[in-house]
Amino acid sequence: MSLDLAPDRARTPLTPNALRKIVRTLAEEPDQWIHKVRLATDDRWYERLESSEDHEVWLISWLPGQSTGFHDHGGSRGAFTVALGELEELSLPSPDQGLLIRRLPAGSDRAFGPDYVHDVRNTTSGPAVTLHAYSPPLSEMSHYDLRAGGLVRTSVEGPEQW
Numbered sequence: 001m002s003l004d005l006a007p008d009r010a011r012t013p014l015t016p017n018a019l020r021k022i023v024r025t026l027a028e029e030p031d032q033w034i035h036k037v038r039l040a041t042d043d044r045w046y047e048r049l050e051s052s053e054d055h056e057v058w059l060i061s062w063l064p065g066q067s068t069g070f071h072d073h074g075g076s077r078g079a080f081t082v083a084l085g086e087l088e089e090l091s092l093p094s095p096d097q098g099l100l101i102r103r104l105p106a107g108s109d110r111a112f113g114p115d116y117v118h119d120v121r122n123t124t125s126g127p128a129v130t131l132h133a134y135s136p137p138l139s140e141m142s143h144y145d146l147r148a149g150g151l152v153r154t155s156v157e158g159p160e161q162w
Contacts, residue, residue, distance in 0.1 A: 011053075011054075011136075012054070013054065013055075013076070013077050013114075013135040013136050014054055014055050014077065014133075014135035015077065016077050016079055016111035016112055016113060017079075017111060018135075019055065019077060019078060019079035019111060019133040019134070019135055020079040020081075020109055020111040020133075022055070022057060022079070022133045023057070023079050023080055023081040023109060023131040023132065023133050024081055024109060026049075026057065026131050027081045027083040027107075027131055030083065033049060033059050033131070036049075036059060037059065037061050037129055038061060039061050039063055039127055040061070040063070041063060043066065044060055044061065044062055044063075044066045044068075045060070045061045046058055046060040046061075046162070047059050048162075049131075051137060052137075053136075053137075054135055054136060054137075055133055055134060055135040055136070055137065056133070056134055056135075056137040056138065057131065057132065057133045058131070058133075058134075059130075059131055059132075060129070060130045060131075060132060061127060061129050062085065062087060062121075062122040062127060062128040062129070062130070063122065063127050064122050064123075064124060064125055064126065064127070065121075065122065065123075066121065066122050067119060067120065067121030067122070068118075068119055068120045068121070069119055069143055069144075070090070070117055070118065070119045070143065070144040070145070070146055070151055071117065071118070071119070071141050071142065071143050071144065072115070072116065072117045072141060072142050072144075073114070073116065073134055073138060073141060074138055074139050074140035074141050074142070075114045075115075075139075076114060076134040076135060076136055076137070076138055077111075077112065077113055077114050077134065077135050078111070078112055078116070078132065078133065078134045078135075079109060079110065079111035079112070079132070079133050080109065080110055080120075080130050080131060080132040080133070081107070081108065081109035081110075081130065081131050082104045082105065082106050082107065082108050082109070082128060082129075082130050083106065083129045083130060083131055084106055084127070084128060084129040085106060085122070085124065085126055085127055085128025085129060086103065086104060086105045086106065086122075086124050086126075086128060087104045087120055087121065087122055087123075087124075087128050087130065088101060088102065088103055088104065088120070088121050088122075088123045089101070089102045089104055089110065089118055089119070089120050089121075090102075090118060090120075090121070091116070091117065091118040091119075092117065092146075092150065099146075117144060117151060119146075138159065138162075139158065139159065140156055140157065140158045140159075141156070141157055142155070142156045143155045143156075143157070
């Protein structure tokens with residue numbers, strides 16, 4: 001008797017480093033996605049490029065001044081790479097540490113676990129494009145305000161809002 005282990009593998013989330021490899025590889029193949037990029041002035045533009053049982057990949061464009069605000073990924077692991085342009089990432093590594101600000105020029109990437117909260121923003125004068133991978137696929141995202149006492153959850157959104 002042979003056992004089909006595929007359903008179990010599909011439920012096992014990919015590691016942050018595996019997700020990093022996915023977005024890096026895709027960033028090196030712009031002919032696969034560059035023609036899809038749109039620049040939207042009201043809000044960031046995004047499109048899901050891939051969706052499977054264990055992960056999904058998103059393409060996002062950023063005009064100057066656009067940001068995500070502080071948010072989590074609903075328990076999903078993730079990674080992103082800056083394919084074009086430059087962004088800034090804000091995070092609070094722990095309650096006893098202050099705000100960490102990272103500049104992310106083209107070619108930079110970040111990978112993170114299921115409890116990561118950050119704010120990504122375009123503080124430059126030109127557009128930027130990023131590729132993001134999440135595992136398991138996003139099921140919800142919480143948004144937060146940064147206050148004197150730390151991060152305070154302000155809302156939760158689900159896939160129907162993306």
